[in-house]
Amino acid sequence: MHRPVLITSPTETPVTLAEAKGHLRVDFDDDDSLISGYISAATVHLDGYAGLLGRCMVSQTWEQKYDRWRRVLRLPFPDVSSVEVGYTDEDDEEITVSTDLYTVLQDQRGHYIRFSDRFSSPNVGPDRAGIRISFNAGFGAAADVPWSLKAAILLFVGSLYVNRETSASDFKPTMAFEALIAPHRRVGV
Known part of the structure; x- marks a missing residue:
């Protein structure tokens, strides 16, 4: 299995910027770009393949x-909403596998594809990694993200905003931050 690609x-x-500004009690626009950058940094820190949440x-x-x-191909993320299975055949043709030939299933480790006996x-x-699965993953829209994860992002943004001159190696997550993300982390999967 290769590393997944976004x-x-x-x-x-x-x-949102408005939510972060409300959390920070900032009522002026001068720092909007800075705060937006901190939101992006906090999100990248948590989200996706390399993020803390997994x-x-x-x-x-x-x-x-x-x-x-293989009969079963495991996906790297939970919360999968759609899947397309395809491959490149020996003639370099792109082929999409019919959805009636596989099932998307989920267990405690996450989502996986199980191919039918047919x-x-x-x-x-x-010489190539010709099998590919394209899939959508995530809770849905931003409004669907659990509030505990939003609160963790806001704590992270607040720390970055208040401690602008602190180096990245000096950043220590708070117990509150860790407690907020703990139920959503995929550790050891």
Whole structure:
């Protein structure tokens, strides 16, 4: 399995500028760009493949490639809302697998694709990762992101805003921040 690749980024952040300014008690516009940057930084810190959560917050499209067929192909994220399975055949043709040949399932580790017994694994060639699964992952729109994650982002933004000159290595998450994200983290998966 290869590292997943982000295809389409979310169209919004989990926290709006207005929400962050309200949290910070900022009633002027001079720092809007700075605060927006902090919202983005806090979101990147938590979200996606490299984020602390190991999951997506606002819906986004990813692609996962595989070197070979297996009856079950595990996806790297939970909260999957749609899936498309495809491959590049030996003639370099792009083929989409019919949705009646696989099922999207979920267990305690997350979502996975299980191919039906009728599915016959096509040859994709030994020199390429021709199997790909494109999928949407996330809680949905920003309004669907759990408030505990929004509160964690606001705490992070507040810390960055108040401690602008602190180096990144000096940042220590608070117990409140850790407690807010803990129920949503995918650790050891």
